[in-house]
Amino acid sequence: MWASPSQLLRHGIIGMNRRNIRYIGRYNDRRLYPLVDDKLQTKLLAQRHGITTPALIGTVTTQFGVKQLQKMVAGHQGFVIKPAKGSGGKGILVIERIDGDGFIKPSGVRLGLKDLERHASNILSGLYSLGGTPDVAMVEALINFDEHLSEYTYEGVPDIRVIIFQGYPVMAMMRLSTAASDGKANLHQGAVGVGLDIDSGTAVRGVQYDRPRREHPDTGHELASLLIPDWRSLLELAAGCFEMTGLGYLGTDMVIDRSRGPMLLELNARPGLAIQMANGEGLRSRLDLIEKQPAGLGVAERVAFAQRHFARCGELKHVTPPPQPLAALLPSA
Amino acid sequence: MSRLPFYLIVGLLMAVGIGMSVHRHVQFEVPWTQGEQRTVWEVEAIIDFTALGDPVRVDLALPQHQRGYRLLTENTASPGYGLSFLQDETGRRAQWSIREAAGNQQLYYSARLLVTEDRRQRELPTPPLREITWERPYDTAAAQVIERAWARSADPHTFARELIQDFSEDRQAENARLLLTQFERSTLLVRLLNQAGVPAREVSGLLLEDGRRRQTLTPWIQVFAADDNWALFNPNTGAQGQPENLLLWESGGRAVLEVQGGSNSRVTFSMLSRNQPAAAAVRSQLADDTLLNFSIHSLPLEEQALFQTILLIPIGALVVVFLRIIVGIKTSGTFMPVLIALAFIQTTLPTGLIGFLLIVAVGLVIRNYLSYLNLLLVARVSAVIITVIAIISIFSVLSYRVGLNAGLTITFFPMIILAWTIERMSILWEEEGPKEVLIQGGGSLVTAVLAYLAMNNPWIRHITFNFLGVQLIIMSLILLLGNYTGYRLLELRRFKPVTED
Numbered sequence: 001m002w003a004s005p006s007q008l009l010r011h012g013i014i015g016m017n018r019r020n021i022r023y024i025g026r027y028n029d030r031r032l033y034p035l036v037d038d039k040l041q042t043k044l045l046a047q048r049h050g051i052t053t054p055a056l057i058g059t060v061t062t063q064f065g066v067k068q069l070q071k072m073v074a075g076h077q078g079f080v081i082k083p084a085k086g087s088g089g090k091g092i093l094v095i096e097r098i099d100g101d102g103f104i105k106p107s108g109v110r111l112g113l114k115d116l117e118r119h120a121s122n123i124l125s126g127l128y129s130l131g132g133t134p135d136v137a138m139v140e141a142l143i144n145f146d147e148h149l150s151e152y153t154y155e156g157v158p159d160i161r162v163i164i165f166q167g168y169p170v171m172a173m174m175r176l177s178t179a180a181s182d183g184k185a186n187l188h189q190g191a192v193g194v195g196l197d198i199d200s201g202t203a204v205r206g207v208q209y210d211r212p213r214r215e216h217p218d219t220g221h222e223l224a225s226l227l228i229p230d231w232r233s234l235l236e237l238a239a240g241c242f243e244m245t246g247l248g249y250l251g252t253d254m255v256i257d258r259s260r261g262p263m264l265l266e267l268n269a270r271p272g273l274a275i276q277m278a279n280g281e282g283l284r285s286r287l288d289l290i291e292k293q294p295a296g297l298g299v300a301e302r303v304a305f306a307q308r309h310f311a312r313c314g315e316l317k318h319v320t321p322p323p324q325p326l327a328a329l330l331p332s333a
Numbered sequence: 334m335s336r337l338p339f340y341l342i343v344g345l346l347m348a349v350g351i352g353m354s355v356h357r358h359v360q361f362e363v364p365w366t367q368g369e370q371r372t373v374w375e376v377e378a379i380i381d382f383t384a385l386g387d388p389v390r391v392d393l394a395l396p397q398h399q400r401g402y403r404l405l406t407e408n409t410a411s412p413g414y415g416l417s418f419l420q421d422e423t424g425r426r427a428q429w430s431i432r433e434a435a436g437n438q439q440l441y442y443s444a445r446l447l448v449t450e451d452r453r454q455r456e457l458p459t460p461p462l463r464e465i466t467w468e469r470p471y472d473t474a475a476a477q478v479i480e481r482a483w484a485r486s487a488d489p490h491t492f493a494r495e496l497i498q499d500f501s502e503d504r505q506a507e508n509a510r511l512l513l514t515q516f517e518r519s520t521l522l523v524r525l526l527n528q529a530g531v532p533a534r535e536v537s538g539l540l541l542e543d544g545r546r547r548q549t550l551t552p553w554i555q556v557f558a559a560d561d562n563w564a565l566f567n568p569n570t571g572a573q574g575q576p577e578n579l580l581l582w583e584s585g586g587r588a589v590l591e592v593q594g595g596s597n598s599r600v601t602f603s604m605l606s607r608n609q610p611a612a613a614a615v616r617s618q619l620a621d622d623t624l625l626n627f628s629i630h631s632l633p634l635e636e637q638a639l640f641q642t643i644l645l646i647p648i649g650a651l652v653v654v655f656l657r658i659i660v661g662i663k664t665s666g667t668f669m670p671v672l673i674a675l676a677f678i679q680t681t682l683p684t685g686l687i688g689f690l691l692i693v694a695v696g697l698v699i700r701n702y703l704s705y706l707n708l709l710l711v712a713r714v715s716a717v718i719i720t721v722i723a724i725i726s727i728f729s730v731l732s733y734r735v736g737l738n739a740g741l742t743i744t745f746f747p748m749i750i751l752a753w754t755i756e757r758m759s760i761l762w763e764e765e766g767p768k769e770v771l772i773q774g775g776g777s778l779v780t781a782v783l784a785y786l787a788m789n790n791p792w793i794r795h796i797t798f799n800f801l802g803v804q805l806i807i808m809s810l811i812l813l814l815g816n817y818t819g820y821r822l823l824e825l826r827r828f829k830p831v832t833e834d
Contacts, residue, residue, distance in 0.1 A: 004825070015820040
């Protein structure tokens, strides 16, 4: 039921307090938060830095503008309406396709134009934003995610969370939505988290509700075979967000589009700690190692460093490979 | 980045806090615990009036040694006024005078009274019977009322009781109602008693309740019998005897306050009880107000009563900080639990808990309906505020009708905070489901109850009110907690699966 603090310490687990004081407080300048808390700003910033993001169809900034919604989305296959300042996936409405005057959600539920307009109006009045401040609704093109990933997920788009510390990718996981999570990729709502090997982009370990899991609960597909295509460029894209925002401890949410490859979905200046559960490993030793590295390396060098030092064998693949202590992997310097 | 300045500040706060507390303990003999204590009441009377520009004379009745209370010290504040204390057979009085005064005037009188175990009643001379005359048709009404009560009584005290009960709400007959239209209740009762040949007079008493402000005196009726001297009656209920917390302020049958040369005069009272060691209670402490003896006790009583509560808030904050940082409990709104705990202090815990759950539950239902109306946020929260006020009013009226006076204390809940709590929980319900609402709502409630238990602890109340240095110690503790990077208690459970392989 309960672990002792020394057990957690041995596994290098980081708690909330340590994350807040030691990493977020020290490496994330408060002044830079608006860059990531406002998704519209993040998107514009990413475009300037040459980081691909889902295409922006348009924005709704006034209650009056809500009426333009129909004109805006006309001619698009599918689209997503989301609040610019939302958090934790709140207020994101996905429309898979337009069918006459109906809008079809991935679950098959059909919405009318009125529903869409009300959703946008709610976003504007701040229903989903932090502290209820007035917000802006963004309309983005739907991501056509890679087909071979589709059997790992139920309804929602699977995204990949990479923790970027000082520009180094330190840990990654894929979040697969389930029926229990209602198509949302939130781990505490029942989505499956799959830890990813930083070196290869293959699955290390799967968890749902903090308990180990070998296959997807809805599709039944085993998780061990999961392999993220284009892994290296995804890491480089994620690592580049450090230069883009200046935030030292950053959660990047990436998605993979069938035609456009890895894309940045959003950034998080206060990434959660569940990634440790999905990887079955604490962040501490990795972060300690990065803190010892000199600053000023390029993106490619940093990614290569991380791939070299944070490589792991998945416990899902082999029966039980003896867990290799991280110290053994480090150069003896 | 050096943490040295941080630890220096924490150390300094801690040292100064402990130093101040020890100094107060040693120098002023304020004990660490409230054991072997005597209760001392500090009562302050404020006289307000508008002077008319002429010579002014103000005459105020003063309390004296009596059953259960011993007068220790008294002080007055009245810039520019001459003051003298008079004593006659009707009691002690203070007389302020000034040749010329205009505009609003305030005069202060404060007294410290020691609660004693002395239960002996003071012997009082029986006042002479007054000649009573009535106008028609009140004379026949009075005669009939007296006759009725006389027939059902045996002696002066039972007569007084019967008489008062005839004037109580549920037994009021036609005669009683007629008389009450012409006379004030206690004056009327004294007249009737006198007419029936029972010596009686109206006296004024102060009901002592800790931390009360702007109180007024209540009238009581003193009835004299030949053998066992006198007894006190409540003119409203007819109850005989002096309540433990009743201080007789004026017992000579005279007016409490007489003002010549002024208008709109009134006197209000603030009071505070304080526990002091038996020895120190008798000694006057007001003389040595130095800077080092920096204490809330040098403020006027009215402000002291406020501070008694304010100084407890840091304790509540400390509990919240501890529960969030060390234990990891989730609450809805960071310091909402402290405000709820403050309300619990007024309502007592069971009433407070029931009241809180009722308001939040009903509020959630109504808020749920409001969400269908698709309103803008500020308007919706305002609507919830009005809803909360309506719920509180309805519960107050209902509980009063049922005879539950405890239900009236529900008004102590901070309404705007409750409205935000309801709004936040409702959004949480829509987005994360009822489970999360239960976790956060339960967390808030547990935090509020723990904060209440800490803030309501008599020892903690004693320490925070008597030692201001404790505030600095709490401050340094909170700063230290803010620096804690270890695991939260609940994280030991959350991360348990990682350690299992």
